[in-house]
Amino acid sequence: xAARSTFHAGLALDAHKQQAxxxxxxxxxxxxxxxxxxxxxxxxxxxxxxxxGEAVAVGTLxxxxxxxxxxxxxxPLAGIVVAIETxxxxxxxxxxxxxxxxxxxxxxxxxxxxxxxxxxxxxxxELVQRLRDAGIAGLGGAGFPTATKLASARNLGAHTLVLxxxxxxxxxxxxxxxMRSAADDIVLGALILRRAAGTVRCVIAIEDDKPAAxxxxxxxxxxxxxxxxxxxxxxxxxxxxxxxxxITAVAGVEVPSGGLPADAGVVCQNVATAAAVARWATRxxxxxxxxxxxxxxxxxxxxxxxxxxxxxxxxxIAASGGYRGKPLRLIAGxxxxxRALPSDEVxxxxxxxxxxxxxxxxxxxxxxxxxxxxxxxxxxxxxxxxGLLPQQLLRAALADAHDTLRQLGVRxxxxxxxxxxxxxxxxxxxxxxxxxxxxxHEAEAMARKAADARERHDLRKRRLQAAATAEQQTFxxxxxxxRRPGDDSTGDTN
Amino acid sequence: xxxxxxxxxxxxxxxxxxxxxTSPAPHVIAGYTxxxxxxxxxxxLVPAGIAHVALFxxxxxxxxxxxxxxxxxxxAAALRWRDRDAAPALKDGSVLVTAFLLAFSIPPLxxxxxxxxxxxxxxxxxxxxxxxxGQNPFNPAMVGYAILLVSFPAEMTRWxxxxxxxxxxxxxxxxxxxxxxxxxxxxxxxxxxxxxxTALDSIRNGLDLRYTLPELLGRDDIAGTLGARGFAWINLxxxxxxxxxxxxxxxxxxxxxxxxxxxxxxxxxxxGLDSGIALGPALxxxxxxxxxAAFFIATDPVSAATSDRGRLWYGAGIxxxxxxxxxxxxxxxxxAFAVLLMNLAVPFIDRYTVPxxxxxxx
Numbered sequence: 001x002a003a004r005s006t007f008h009a010g011l012a013l014d015a016h017k018q019q020a021x022x023x024x025x026x027x028x029x030x031x032x033x034x035x036x037x038x039x040x041x042x043x044x045x046x047x048x049x050x051x052x053g054e055a056v057a058v059g060t061l062x063x064x065x066x067x068x069x070x071x072x073x074x075x076p077l078a079g080i081v082v083a084i085e086t087x088x089x090x091x092x093x094x095x096x097x098x099x100x101x102x103x104x105x106x107x108x109x110x111x112x113x114x115x116x117x118x119x120x121x122x123x124x125x126e127l128v129q130r131l132r133d134a135g136i137a138g139l140g141g142a143g144f145p146t147a148t149k150l151a152s153a154r155n156l157g158a159h160t161l162v163l164x165x166x167x168x169x170x171x172x173x174x175x176x177x178x179m180r181s182a183a184d185d186i187v188l189g190a191l192i193l194r195r196a197a198g199t200v201r202c203v204i205a206i207e208d209d210k211p212a213a214x215x216x217x218x219x220x221x222x223x224x225x226x227x228x229x230x231x232x233x234x235x236x237x238x239x240x241x242x243x244x245x246x247i248t249a250v251a252g253v254e255v256p257s258g259g260l261p262a263d264a265g266v267v268c269q270n271v272a273t274a275a276a277v278a279r280w281a282t283r284x285x286x287x288x289x290x291x292x293x294x295x296x297x298x299x300x301x302x303x304x305x306x307x308x309x310x311x312x313x314x315x316x317i318a319a320s321g322g323y324r325g326k327p328l329r330l331i332a333g334x335x336x337x338x339r340a341l342p343s344d345e346v347x348x349x350x351x352x353x354x355x356x357x358x359x360x361x362x363x364x365x366x367x368x369x370x371x372x373x374x375x376x377x378x379x380x381x382x383x384x385x386x387g388l389l390p391q392q393l394l395r396a397a398l399a400d401a402h403d404t405l406r407q408l409g410v411r412x413x414x415x416x417x418x419x420x421x422x423x424x425x426x427x428x429x430x431x432x433x434x435x436x437x438x439x440x441h442e443a444e445a446m447a448r449k450a451a452d453a454r455e456r457h458d459l460r461k462r463r464l465q466a467a468a469t470a471e472q473q474t475f476x477x478x479x480x481x482x483r484r485p486g487d488d489s490t491g492d493t494n
Numbered sequence: 495x496x497x498x499x500x501x502x503x504x505x506x507x508x509x510x511x512x513x514x515x516t517s518p519a520p521h522v523i524a525g526y527t528x529x530x531x532x533x534x535x536x537x538x539l540v541p542a543g544i545a546h547v548a549l550f551x552x553x554x555x556x557x558x559x560x561x562x563x564x565x566x567x568x569x570a571a572a573l574r575w576r577d578r579d580a581a582p583a584l585k586d587g588s589v590l591v592t593a594f595l596l597a598f599s600i601p602p603l604x605x606x607x608x609x610x611x612x613x614x615x616x617x618x619x620x621x622x623x624x625x626x627x628g629q630n631p632f633n634p635a636m637v638g639y640a641i642l643l644v645s646f647p648a649e650m651t652r653w654x655x656x657x658x659x660x661x662x663x664x665x666x667x668x669x670x671x672x673x674x675x676x677x678x679x680x681x682x683x684x685x686x687x688x689x690x691x692t693a694l695d696s697i698r699n700g701l702d703l704r705y706t707l708p709e710l711l712g713r714d715d716i717a718g719t720l721g722a723r724g725f726a727w728i729n730l731x732x733x734x735x736x737x738x739x740x741x742x743x744x745x746x747x748x749x750x751x752x753x754x755x756x757x758x759x760x761x762x763x764x765x766g767l768d769s770g771i772a773l774g775p776a777l778x779x780x781x782x783x784x785x786x787a788a789f790f791i792a793t794d795p796v797s798a799a800t801s802d803r804g805r806l807w808y809g810a811g812i813x814x815x816x817x818x819x820x821x822x823x824x825x826x827x828x829x830a831f832a833v834l835l836m837n838l839a840v841p842f843i844d845r846y847t848v849p850x851x852x853x854x855x856x
Contacts, residue, residue, distance in 0.1 A: 244852065244853065248852075256853045257852070257853035327512070329521060331521060336520045336521075337519050337520065338519055338521065339519065340515065340517055340519070341514060341516065344514075358521060363522055365522055365523045366517070366523050368525075369523060372627065373626065373627045373629070375528060375627065376798070376800050377531065378746070378795060379526070381849075385852070387850060389800060412853065417519055421522070421524050423526070424530065425528055425628075426523060428518065431519075434518070
């Protein structure tokens with residue numbers, strides 16, 4: 001239970017959490033329309049199984065997938081599918097195919113939505129499959145399908161399930177609110193996840209700046225009396241909640257570079273995901289809604305909202321009292337890693353834990369940044385939780401030196417943004433590294449393609465040569481035979 | 495006003511047609527700046543400057559003004575030739591740090607044109623031929639200093655006899671001599687015997703003449719009130735300024751500690767082996783440019799090694815080379831050459847001191 005020394009470096013940031021955390025959770029009524037992105041934030045999309053004009057009920061499967069990085073999508077409200085088209089979305093690249101559903105005001109529930117009679121009766125494999133079918137995805141910000149993580153944990157024999165309640169990023173407090181109000185759900189979900197992942201123990205990790213959440217979860221754990229379910233209080237240092245950093249803090253092991261947490265015997269899930277699993281177990285509800293923090297100086301009443309997936313952000317902002325002042329950026333996520341969105345018409349995704357409506361008060365430091373050359377002061381290296389040398393990476397990135405970039409670990413970067421944050425030359429380092437990773441990726445794909453083409457060309461050449469040789473031989477043998485017709489009967493001397 | 499949680503009063507989505515800017519994360523930064531770093535360094539030099547002026551007369555102030563003016567002009571000219579915007583570079587303060595470090599290194603009696611020449615060369619050859627701020631492999635101030643030292647050895651080793659030597663006259667006479675020296679007057683006519691080598695230089699010459707170290711250190715005109723004739727005070731003041739920089743986290747401990755270790759450990763051993771000729775660690779630490787070099791010159795991040803472990807090697811190399819030059823070399827103090835030599839070694843050090851990355855084998 002003691003706060004442990006955590007990972008290399010990191011930084012205590014201004015939390016900005018009191019704005020939204022002071023008020024009770026707002027339950028958003030079903031909006032008139034939802035926009036369900038088929039890419040729920042992982043970069044991989046599900047495929048629609050409904051058509052325009054089709055009626056759907058609450059919980060109807062609208063998009064399915066076999067891809068391990070995509071999750072199934074269900075209708076969060078009853079109504080009619082009015083469009084399936086590419087729209088702006090809170091995803092990589094900014095666009096995704098979306099299913100748009102107009103609500104009919106009823107609360108018709110799909111037949112498939114039935115409480116799970118006894119989750120303990122299901123085999124772990126069945127459990128994983130059912131969670132996949134329910135579209136359960138990580139609610140911590142990445143939106144990665146929970147079932148995929150659980151399956152790899154089973155395959156690799158993970159021993160520890162870490163439930164991430166660190167919530168280290170500024171502004172975001174929906175997990176805090178959830179832990180305070182639904183600790184029992186989290187604990188129930190933890191038991192199901194532990195069983196599905198096949199781990200021996202489960203540790204719930206919370207940062208030490210959330211005393212109320214710690215108290216609530218402690219009480220819930222005590223009621224359960226399960227020795228293999230414990231609480232770990234970790235220091236409030238950004239990026240404590242980053243998967244790898246949290247695993248090191250809680251389990252004392254490092255996830256190998258380029259590997260999975262399960263390679264280190266650990267699987268990590270968000271506390272909100274555990275609560276969603278509990279909702280699925282008790283009500284049979286697939287992932288239809290999530291708790292999201294709506295905050296920033298640009299909204300009138302910052303608060304945490306429980307809203308259906310697909311709710312247009314404009315509706316969330318309206319539920320928080322609407323815009324205030326001069327909003328400049330609409331950020332899905334927190335101020336350090338959040339994605340700035342072009343418009344408030346995009347739908348809430350499973351991966352979106354925060355809607356930060358930022359005015360100049362919130363992001364002025366970035367807006368006023370003047371970039372100067374790197375002076376190699378090394379503040380970035382001191383802050384980097386991965387132990388990288390951003391000052392050297394920057395040189396390699398500018399020179400597009402791919403080998404150096406790989407050696408210096410550009411792919412080990414977790415994109416936390418701390419190097420940017422502390423840089424006195426105010427260089428957008430994180431963005432440069434994202435760019436460098438993309439170029440590295442493209443160059444490698446190109447090199448693979450080139451090697452492939454060369455191999456194909458060589459093989460073709462060899463085949464043509466072989467054919468030519470064979471033809472030549474045939475020709476020669478035929479020619480020889482034509483020139484010396486009697487050659488066949490060499491023994492005949494007459 | 496919205497009553498939270500009451501569905502009846504929560505408005506539905508309102509189309510706002512607002513478009514937002516989609517700049518990449520992070521959306522907030524700490525707001526540290528390069529000028530802040532540079533001006534903290536200048537500020538930390540104030541105690542050493544006060545000690546310098548009190549002991550050696552106002553020559554430092556004259557050298558500082560000519561160095562700063564020349565540095566700004568050279569920076570502006572270089573940027574103009576390179577077709578760059580001069581305003582941000584002049585405001586970042588880096589060129590002033592170069593000017594300050596050079597002015598602190600040269601003798602306060604130096605004619606103004608030598609100070610100007612050294613500064614101009616520092617900025618142009620030390621910095622801009624490599625591409626300006628952040629690109630220079632060598633410490634610019636030390637480039638300027640080294641060129642002056644090898645080109646004008648007599649002028650570059652002539653210091654006033656400081657105030658803490660009994661035979662010195664008054665500070666106002668020091669002031670008059672500094673001004674005369676600044677304008678290039680022939681100092682030997684009127685001020686002879688009033689100028690001389692530094693303590694380190696005198697000790698070296700004495701040792702060459704077969705004196706023993708205790709004999710030399712017993713002389714007031716070498717030791718002054720605290721040892722090292724004037725420089726002990728400046729070193730103490732520079733140490734204070736350096737500790738301030740470490741406290742403000744402008745300078746990390748690695749380089750200063752390694753420089754001092756590289757200098758003091760061998761001198762401790764040598765002094766233990768033969769106290770008659772080898773300078774002890776206390777004298778080494780508080781004479782010549784030791785503290786200025788350890789905290790202000792070697793710590794220039796642009797030309798230093800960049801990882802913590804690399805900085806330890808880099809600093810230790812500077813201290814060790816300075817000790818070697820002080821002990822056997824042809825120059826009384828060795829920090830300028832020590833810094834330049836280790837600057838050369840930086841790419842090599844950086845290559846072999848990359849820290850272990852999370853999740854990788856050591």
